Amino acid sequence: MNFVILILLVLAVILSIKYIVIKKQIHSISRQIEQVTTRESEKMLDISFVDPDLELLAGQINTVFAGQRTATAKILQHEEQLKESIAGISHDLRTPLTVILGHLQMLKDSDLQPDQLKRVETALRKSYRLKDLIDNFYDLSLLETEQIEPHWEKINISNLLIDFLAENAPLFENRHVHPQIKIPDTSVFVLVDRSMLDRILQNLITNAVRYTTDTVDISLTLSPDGRAIFQISNPVYDPEKLDVDRLFERFYTGDPSRSTESTGLGLSVVKILLEKLQGSVCASVRGSVLYITVTLETLLKD
Incomplete structure:
Protein backbone atom coordinates (compact mmCIF):
# COMPACT_ATOMS: atom_id res chain seq x y z
CA MET A 1 0.00 0.00 0.00
CA ASN A 2 2.74 2.40 0.95
CA PHE A 3 4.52 1.50 -2.30
CA VAL A 4 1.43 2.46 -4.35
CA ILE A 5 1.14 5.76 -2.49
CA LEU A 6 4.81 6.45 -3.15
CA ILE A 7 4.35 5.74 -6.85
CA LEU A 8 1.35 8.05 -6.98
CA LEU A 9 3.28 10.79 -5.21
CA VAL A 10 6.17 10.43 -7.67
CA LEU A 11 3.75 10.60 -10.60
CA ALA A 12 2.06 13.63 -9.07
CA VAL A 13 5.42 15.37 -8.69
CA ILE A 14 6.42 14.51 -12.28
CA LEU A 15 3.07 15.76 -13.64
CA SER A 16 3.34 18.95 -11.58
CA ILE A 17 6.84 19.62 -12.88
CA LYS A 18 5.75 18.91 -16.46
CA TYR A 19 2.72 21.19 -16.00
CA ILE A 20 4.94 24.00 -14.71
CA VAL A 21 7.42 23.54 -17.59
CA ILE A 22 4.63 23.43 -20.22
CA LYS A 23 3.00 26.53 -18.72
CA LYS A 24 6.33 28.40 -18.85
CA GLN A 25 6.83 27.34 -22.46
CA ILE A 26 3.30 28.45 -23.40
CA HIS A 27 4.13 31.80 -21.81
CA SER A 28 7.35 31.85 -23.85
CA ILE A 29 5.39 31.19 -27.07
CA SER A 30 2.97 33.99 -26.21
CA ARG A 31 5.86 36.41 -25.55
CA GLN A 32 7.61 35.45 -28.79
CA ILE A 33 4.39 35.91 -30.80
CA GLU A 34 3.92 39.36 -29.27
CA GLN A 35 7.50 40.33 -30.12
CA VAL A 36 7.04 39.24 -33.73
CA THR A 37 3.65 40.93 -34.19
CA THR A 38 4.91 44.19 -32.65
CA ARG A 39 8.10 43.95 -34.77
CA GLU A 40 10.35 43.88 -31.71
CA SER A 41 11.89 40.72 -33.16
CA GLU A 42 12.21 39.20 -36.63
CA LYS A 43 13.09 35.73 -35.29
CA MET A 44 10.84 32.74 -35.82
CA LEU A 45 9.45 30.96 -32.74
CA ASP A 46 11.64 28.57 -30.81
CA ILE A 47 10.28 25.07 -31.49
CA SER A 48 12.31 23.12 -28.90
CA PHE A 49 9.69 22.16 -26.32
CA VAL A 50 9.17 19.25 -23.94
CA ASP A 51 5.72 18.59 -25.33
CA PRO A 52 5.49 17.42 -29.00
CA ASP A 53 2.11 19.11 -29.43
CA LEU A 54 3.66 22.43 -28.45
CA GLU A 55 6.44 21.86 -30.98
CA LEU A 56 3.83 21.14 -33.66
CA LEU A 57 1.89 24.29 -32.73
CA ALA A 58 5.02 26.45 -32.81
CA GLY A 59 5.97 25.01 -36.19
CA GLN A 60 2.51 25.80 -37.60
CA ILE A 61 2.68 29.35 -36.25
CA ASN A 62 6.09 29.79 -37.90
CA THR A 63 4.57 28.64 -41.19
CA VAL A 64 1.85 31.29 -40.87
CA PHE A 65 4.43 33.99 -40.04
CA ALA A 66 6.57 32.97 -43.01
CA GLY A 67 3.54 33.21 -45.32
CA GLN A 68 2.62 36.63 -43.96
CA ARG A 69 6.15 37.93 -44.46
CA THR A 70 6.24 36.70 -48.03
CA ALA A 71 2.85 38.29 -48.76
CA THR A 72 3.90 41.56 -47.12
CA ALA A 73 7.13 41.66 -49.11
CA LYS A 74 5.19 41.16 -52.36
CA ILE A 75 2.72 43.91 -51.44
CA LEU A 76 5.53 46.35 -50.61
CA GLN A 77 7.32 45.51 -53.84
CA HIS A 78 4.10 46.06 -55.79
CA GLU A 79 3.52 49.41 -54.04
CA GLU A 80 7.04 50.58 -54.86
CA GLN A 81 6.61 49.59 -58.50
CA LEU A 82 3.25 51.39 -58.62
CA LYS A 83 4.73 54.56 -57.11
CA GLU A 84 7.60 54.49 -59.59
CA SER A 85 5.13 54.02 -62.44
CA ILE A 86 2.99 56.95 -61.26
CA ALA A 87 6.10 59.13 -60.96
CA GLY A 88 7.23 58.16 -64.46
CA ILE A 89 3.83 58.71 -66.05
CA SER A 90 3.36 62.03 -64.27
CA HIS A 91 6.79 63.19 -65.39
CA ASP A 92 6.10 62.19 -68.99
CA LEU A 93 2.79 64.09 -68.99
CA ARG A 94 4.37 67.34 -67.81
CA THR A 95 6.21 68.18 -71.05
CA PRO A 96 3.26 67.96 -73.47
CA LEU A 97 0.99 69.70 -70.95
CA THR A 98 3.44 72.60 -70.65
CA VAL A 99 3.37 72.98 -74.44
CA ILE A 100 -0.44 72.90 -74.45
CA LEU A 101 -0.61 75.56 -71.73
CA GLY A 102 1.84 77.78 -73.64
CA HIS A 103 -0.17 77.62 -76.85
CA LEU A 104 -3.48 78.18 -75.06
CA GLN A 105 -2.07 81.23 -73.30
CA MET A 106 -0.81 82.63 -76.62
CA LEU A 107 -4.19 81.93 -78.19
CA LYS A 108 -5.95 83.68 -75.33
CA ASP A 109 -3.81 86.79 -75.84
CA SER A 110 -4.61 86.90 -79.56
CA ASP A 111 -7.54 88.65 -81.25
CA LEU A 112 -10.48 86.35 -80.56
CA GLN A 113 -14.22 86.64 -80.75
CA PRO A 114 -15.99 86.63 -77.32
CA ASP A 115 -17.31 83.08 -77.75
CA GLN A 116 -13.88 81.87 -78.91
CA LEU A 117 -12.19 83.56 -75.94
CA LYS A 118 -14.65 81.89 -73.56
CA ARG A 119 -13.82 78.45 -74.96
CA VAL A 120 -10.07 79.08 -74.78
CA GLU A 121 -10.37 80.27 -71.16
CA THR A 122 -12.30 77.10 -70.28
CA ALA A 123 -9.64 74.91 -71.91
CA LEU A 124 -6.89 76.88 -70.16
CA ARG A 125 -8.59 76.57 -66.77
CA LYS A 126 -9.05 72.82 -67.16
CA SER A 127 -5.47 72.43 -68.35
CA TYR A 128 -4.16 74.17 -65.24
CA ARG A 129 -6.39 71.89 -63.20
CA LEU A 130 -4.82 68.90 -64.95
CA LYS A 131 -1.36 70.31 -64.22
CA ASP A 132 -2.26 70.57 -60.53
CA LEU A 133 -3.39 66.93 -60.47
CA ILE A 134 -0.23 65.71 -62.22
CA ASP A 135 1.99 67.71 -59.87
CA ASN A 136 0.25 66.25 -56.81
CA PHE A 137 0.56 62.67 -58.07
CA TYR A 138 4.21 63.23 -58.97
CA ASP A 139 5.06 64.80 -55.61
CA LEU A 140 3.27 62.11 -53.62
CA SER A 141 4.88 59.23 -55.50
CA LEU A 142 8.37 60.67 -55.03
CA LEU A 143 7.87 61.66 -51.41
CA GLU A 144 6.55 58.28 -50.33
CA THR A 145 9.49 56.48 -51.93
CA GLU A 146 11.76 58.86 -49.96
CA GLN A 147 13.61 59.92 -53.11
CA ILE A 148 13.48 63.58 -52.04
CA GLU A 149 15.49 64.86 -49.09
CA PRO A 150 15.54 68.48 -47.85
CA HIS A 151 18.18 70.91 -49.06
CA TRP A 152 18.44 72.97 -45.89
Whole structure:
Protein backbone atom coordinates (compact mmCIF):
# COMPACT_ATOMS: atom_id res chain seq x y z
CA MET A 1 0.00 0.00 0.00
CA ASN A 2 2.74 2.40 0.95
CA PHE A 3 4.52 1.50 -2.30
CA VAL A 4 1.43 2.46 -4.35
CA ILE A 5 1.14 5.76 -2.49
CA LEU A 6 4.81 6.45 -3.15
CA ILE A 7 4.35 5.74 -6.85
CA LEU A 8 1.35 8.05 -6.98
CA LEU A 9 3.28 10.79 -5.21
CA VAL A 10 6.17 10.43 -7.67
CA LEU A 11 3.75 10.60 -10.60
CA ALA A 12 2.06 13.63 -9.07
CA VAL A 13 5.42 15.37 -8.69
CA ILE A 14 6.42 14.51 -12.28
CA LEU A 15 3.07 15.76 -13.64
CA SER A 16 3.34 18.95 -11.58
CA ILE A 17 6.84 19.62 -12.88
CA LYS A 18 5.75 18.91 -16.46
CA TYR A 19 2.72 21.19 -16.00
CA ILE A 20 4.94 24.00 -14.71
CA VAL A 21 7.42 23.54 -17.59
CA ILE A 22 4.63 23.43 -20.22
CA LYS A 23 3.00 26.53 -18.72
CA LYS A 24 6.33 28.40 -18.85
CA GLN A 25 6.83 27.34 -22.46
CA ILE A 26 3.30 28.45 -23.40
CA HIS A 27 4.13 31.80 -21.81
CA SER A 28 7.35 31.85 -23.85
CA ILE A 29 5.39 31.19 -27.07
CA SER A 30 2.97 33.99 -26.21
CA ARG A 31 5.86 36.41 -25.55
CA GLN A 32 7.61 35.45 -28.79
CA ILE A 33 4.39 35.91 -30.80
CA GLU A 34 3.92 39.36 -29.27
CA GLN A 35 7.50 40.33 -30.12
CA VAL A 36 7.04 39.24 -33.73
CA THR A 37 3.65 40.93 -34.19
CA THR A 38 4.91 44.19 -32.65
CA ARG A 39 8.10 43.95 -34.77
CA GLU A 40 10.35 43.88 -31.71
CA SER A 41 11.89 40.72 -33.16
CA GLU A 42 12.21 39.20 -36.63
CA LYS A 43 13.09 35.73 -35.29
CA MET A 44 10.84 32.74 -35.82
CA LEU A 45 9.45 30.96 -32.74
CA ASP A 46 11.64 28.57 -30.81
CA ILE A 47 10.28 25.07 -31.49
CA SER A 48 12.31 23.12 -28.90
CA PHE A 49 9.69 22.16 -26.32
CA VAL A 50 9.17 19.25 -23.94
CA ASP A 51 5.72 18.59 -25.33
CA PRO A 52 5.49 17.42 -29.00
CA ASP A 53 2.11 19.11 -29.43
CA LEU A 54 3.66 22.43 -28.45
CA GLU A 55 6.44 21.86 -30.98
CA LEU A 56 3.83 21.14 -33.66
CA LEU A 57 1.89 24.29 -32.73
CA ALA A 58 5.02 26.45 -32.81
CA GLY A 59 5.97 25.01 -36.19
CA GLN A 60 2.51 25.80 -37.60
CA ILE A 61 2.68 29.35 -36.25
CA ASN A 62 6.09 29.79 -37.90
CA THR A 63 4.57 28.64 -41.19
CA VAL A 64 1.85 31.29 -40.87
CA PHE A 65 4.43 33.99 -40.04
CA ALA A 66 6.57 32.97 -43.01
CA GLY A 67 3.54 33.21 -45.32
CA GLN A 68 2.62 36.63 -43.96
CA ARG A 69 6.15 37.93 -44.46
CA THR A 70 6.24 36.70 -48.03
CA ALA A 71 2.85 38.29 -48.76
CA THR A 72 3.90 41.56 -47.12
CA ALA A 73 7.13 41.66 -49.11
CA LYS A 74 5.19 41.16 -52.36
CA ILE A 75 2.72 43.91 -51.44
CA LEU A 76 5.53 46.35 -50.61
CA GLN A 77 7.32 45.51 -53.84
CA HIS A 78 4.10 46.06 -55.79
CA GLU A 79 3.52 49.41 -54.04
CA GLU A 80 7.04 50.58 -54.86
CA GLN A 81 6.61 49.59 -58.50
CA LEU A 82 3.25 51.39 -58.62
CA LYS A 83 4.73 54.56 -57.11
CA GLU A 84 7.60 54.49 -59.59
CA SER A 85 5.13 54.02 -62.44
CA ILE A 86 2.99 56.95 -61.26
CA ALA A 87 6.10 59.13 -60.96
CA GLY A 88 7.23 58.16 -64.46
CA ILE A 89 3.83 58.71 -66.05
CA SER A 90 3.36 62.03 -64.27
CA HIS A 91 6.79 63.19 -65.39
CA ASP A 92 6.10 62.19 -68.99
CA LEU A 93 2.79 64.09 -68.99
CA ARG A 94 4.37 67.34 -67.81
CA THR A 95 6.21 68.18 -71.05
CA PRO A 96 3.26 67.96 -73.47
CA LEU A 97 0.99 69.70 -70.95
CA THR A 98 3.44 72.60 -70.65
CA VAL A 99 3.37 72.98 -74.44
CA ILE A 100 -0.44 72.90 -74.45
CA LEU A 101 -0.61 75.56 -71.73
CA GLY A 102 1.84 77.78 -73.64
CA HIS A 103 -0.17 77.62 -76.85
CA LEU A 104 -3.48 78.18 -75.06
CA GLN A 105 -2.07 81.23 -73.30
CA MET A 106 -0.81 82.63 -76.62
CA LEU A 107 -4.19 81.93 -78.19
CA LYS A 108 -5.95 83.68 -75.33
CA ASP A 109 -3.81 86.79 -75.84
CA SER A 110 -4.61 86.90 -79.56
CA ASP A 111 -7.54 88.65 -81.25
CA LEU A 112 -10.48 86.35 -80.56
CA GLN A 113 -14.22 86.64 -80.75
CA PRO A 114 -15.99 86.63 -77.32
CA ASP A 115 -17.31 83.08 -77.75
CA GLN A 116 -13.88 81.87 -78.91
CA LEU A 117 -12.19 83.56 -75.94
CA LYS A 118 -14.65 81.89 -73.56
CA ARG A 119 -13.82 78.45 -74.96
CA VAL A 120 -10.07 79.08 -74.78
CA GLU A 121 -10.37 80.27 -71.16
CA THR A 122 -12.30 77.10 -70.28
CA ALA A 123 -9.64 74.91 -71.91
CA LEU A 124 -6.89 76.88 -70.16
CA ARG A 125 -8.59 76.57 -66.77
CA LYS A 126 -9.05 72.82 -67.16
CA SER A 127 -5.47 72.43 -68.35
CA TYR A 128 -4.16 74.17 -65.24
CA ARG A 129 -6.39 71.89 -63.20
CA LEU A 130 -4.82 68.90 -64.95
CA LYS A 131 -1.36 70.31 -64.22
CA ASP A 132 -2.26 70.57 -60.53
CA LEU A 133 -3.39 66.93 -60.47
CA ILE A 134 -0.23 65.71 -62.22
CA ASP A 135 1.99 67.71 -59.87
CA ASN A 136 0.25 66.25 -56.81
CA PHE A 137 0.56 62.67 -58.07
CA TYR A 138 4.21 63.23 -58.97
CA ASP A 139 5.06 64.80 -55.61
CA LEU A 140 3.27 62.11 -53.62
CA SER A 141 4.88 59.23 -55.50
CA LEU A 142 8.37 60.67 -55.03
CA LEU A 143 7.87 61.66 -51.41
CA GLU A 144 6.55 58.28 -50.33
CA THR A 145 9.49 56.48 -51.93
CA GLU A 146 11.76 58.86 -49.96
CA GLN A 147 13.61 59.92 -53.11
CA ILE A 148 13.48 63.58 -52.04
CA GLU A 149 15.49 64.86 -49.09
CA PRO A 150 15.54 68.48 -47.85
CA HIS A 151 18.18 70.91 -49.06
CA TRP A 152 18.44 72.97 -45.89
CA GLU A 153 18.84 76.75 -46.07
CA LYS A 154 18.06 79.78 -43.95
CA ILE A 155 14.86 81.42 -45.26
CA ASN A 156 13.16 84.65 -44.26
CA ILE A 157 9.66 83.25 -44.07
CA SER A 158 8.14 86.70 -43.53
CA ASN A 159 9.43 87.99 -46.87
CA LEU A 160 8.76 84.68 -48.58
CA LEU A 161 5.13 84.75 -47.49
CA ILE A 162 4.63 88.33 -48.69
CA ASP A 163 6.14 87.53 -52.10
CA PHE A 164 4.18 84.31 -52.33
CA LEU A 165 0.84 86.02 -51.65
CA ALA A 166 1.63 88.70 -54.23
CA GLU A 167 2.42 86.03 -56.84
CA ASN A 168 -0.87 84.28 -56.06
CA ALA A 169 -3.00 87.44 -56.27
CA PRO A 170 -4.71 86.15 -59.47
CA LEU A 171 -5.79 83.02 -57.59
CA PHE A 172 -7.63 85.16 -55.02
CA GLU A 173 -9.03 87.53 -57.65
CA ASN A 174 -10.41 84.72 -59.82
CA ARG A 175 -12.32 83.36 -56.83
CA HIS A 176 -13.31 86.85 -55.59
CA VAL A 177 -11.58 86.15 -52.26
CA HIS A 178 -10.04 88.96 -50.22
CA PRO A 179 -7.37 87.51 -47.90
CA GLN A 180 -6.77 88.96 -44.44
CA ILE A 181 -3.03 88.84 -43.70
CA LYS A 182 -1.21 89.19 -40.37
CA ILE A 183 2.60 89.08 -40.36
CA PRO A 184 5.07 90.17 -37.62
CA ASP A 185 6.90 93.48 -38.03
CA THR A 186 10.22 91.72 -37.49
CA SER A 187 11.73 89.18 -39.86
CA VAL A 188 11.32 85.51 -38.99
CA PHE A 189 13.94 83.05 -40.22
CA VAL A 190 13.50 79.30 -40.45
CA LEU A 191 15.80 76.50 -41.56
CA VAL A 192 13.92 74.70 -44.34
CA ASP A 193 14.01 73.51 -47.92
CA ARG A 194 12.82 76.43 -50.08
CA SER A 195 11.05 74.34 -52.74
CA MET A 196 9.32 72.19 -50.10
CA LEU A 197 8.10 75.28 -48.23
CA ASP A 198 6.82 76.77 -51.50
CA ARG A 199 4.86 73.59 -52.19
CA ILE A 200 3.41 73.56 -48.66
CA LEU A 201 2.22 77.18 -48.95
CA GLN A 202 0.83 76.61 -52.45
CA ASN A 203 -1.19 73.57 -51.42
CA LEU A 204 -2.55 75.21 -48.27
CA ILE A 205 -3.56 78.43 -50.00
CA THR A 206 -5.07 76.61 -52.98
CA ASN A 207 -7.07 74.41 -50.62
CA ALA A 208 -8.34 77.39 -48.60
CA VAL A 209 -9.32 79.44 -51.66
CA ARG A 210 -11.01 76.44 -53.29
CA TYR A 211 -13.26 75.64 -50.33
CA THR A 212 -13.87 78.98 -48.61
CA THR A 213 -17.38 80.39 -48.51
CA ASP A 214 -16.13 83.95 -48.08
CA THR A 215 -12.66 84.96 -46.89
CA VAL A 216 -9.24 83.49 -46.12
CA ASP A 217 -7.25 84.56 -43.04
CA ILE A 218 -3.49 84.05 -43.11
CA SER A 219 -1.17 84.68 -40.17
CA LEU A 220 2.45 84.16 -39.17
CA THR A 221 3.33 84.36 -35.47
CA LEU A 222 6.02 83.32 -33.03
CA SER A 223 5.13 80.90 -30.25
CA PRO A 224 6.40 81.57 -26.69
CA ASP A 225 8.92 78.72 -27.05
CA GLY A 226 10.37 80.24 -30.23
CA ARG A 227 8.70 78.39 -33.10
CA ALA A 228 7.24 79.75 -36.31
CA ILE A 229 3.46 79.26 -36.47
CA PHE A 230 1.78 79.67 -39.85
CA GLN A 231 -2.00 79.46 -39.78
CA ILE A 232 -4.56 79.64 -42.56
CA SER A 233 -8.29 79.61 -41.90
CA ASN A 234 -11.46 79.89 -43.92
CA PRO A 235 -15.19 79.31 -43.44
CA VAL A 236 -16.40 76.08 -45.06
CA TYR A 237 -19.66 74.60 -46.28
CA ASP A 238 -21.18 71.94 -44.03
CA PRO A 239 -18.41 71.88 -41.38
CA GLU A 240 -20.16 68.95 -39.63
CA LYS A 241 -19.30 66.78 -42.65
CA LEU A 242 -15.59 67.53 -42.33
CA ASP A 243 -13.54 64.91 -40.47
CA VAL A 244 -10.40 66.79 -39.38
CA ASP A 245 -8.82 63.55 -38.16
CA ARG A 246 -8.76 62.34 -41.78
CA LEU A 247 -8.01 65.65 -43.46
CA PHE A 248 -4.38 64.75 -44.23
CA GLU A 249 -5.12 61.24 -45.49
CA ARG A 250 -4.56 60.45 -49.15
CA PHE A 251 -7.69 60.88 -51.29
CA TYR A 252 -9.83 62.28 -48.45
CA THR A 253 -11.95 65.10 -49.91
CA GLY A 254 -14.23 66.08 -47.02
CA ASP A 255 -17.74 66.56 -48.34
CA PRO A 256 -18.00 64.23 -51.38
CA SER A 257 -20.66 66.43 -52.95
CA ARG A 258 -18.13 69.28 -53.27
CA SER A 259 -15.04 67.26 -54.18
CA THR A 260 -15.11 67.57 -57.97
CA GLU A 261 -12.06 69.83 -57.95
CA SER A 262 -9.93 67.82 -55.56
CA THR A 263 -8.08 64.51 -55.51
CA GLY A 264 -7.55 64.71 -51.76
CA LEU A 265 -3.77 64.64 -52.29
CA GLY A 266 -2.77 68.26 -51.63
CA LEU A 267 -2.95 68.17 -47.83
CA SER A 268 -1.38 64.70 -47.62
CA VAL A 269 1.60 66.11 -49.55
CA VAL A 270 1.73 68.99 -47.03
CA LYS A 271 1.96 66.56 -44.12
CA ILE A 272 4.69 64.45 -45.74
CA LEU A 273 6.76 67.54 -46.62
CA LEU A 274 6.48 68.93 -43.09
CA GLU A 275 7.59 65.63 -41.62
CA LYS A 276 10.68 65.83 -43.82
CA LEU A 277 11.25 69.40 -42.57
CA GLN A 278 10.87 68.24 -38.95
CA GLY A 279 7.73 70.34 -38.61
CA SER A 280 4.08 69.48 -38.03
CA VAL A 281 0.59 70.32 -39.21
CA CYS A 282 -2.81 69.98 -37.56
CA ALA A 283 -6.39 70.98 -38.29
CA SER A 284 -9.42 71.98 -36.25
CA VAL A 285 -12.91 73.28 -36.85
CA ARG A 286 -14.41 76.00 -34.67
CA GLY A 287 -17.93 76.95 -35.60
CA SER A 288 -17.99 77.01 -39.40
CA VAL A 289 -14.29 77.86 -39.78
CA LEU A 290 -11.51 75.40 -40.66
CA TYR A 291 -8.09 76.20 -39.15
CA ILE A 292 -4.91 74.58 -40.45
CA THR A 293 -1.82 75.27 -38.37
CA VAL A 294 1.77 74.63 -39.46
CA THR A 295 4.60 74.59 -36.94
CA LEU A 296 8.25 74.82 -37.99
CA GLU A 297 10.38 73.52 -35.18
CA THR A 298 13.73 75.04 -36.13
CA LEU A 299 13.63 78.80 -35.80
CA LEU A 300 16.29 81.49 -36.02
CA LYS A 301 15.53 85.11 -35.17
CA ASP A 302 17.01 88.08 -36.98
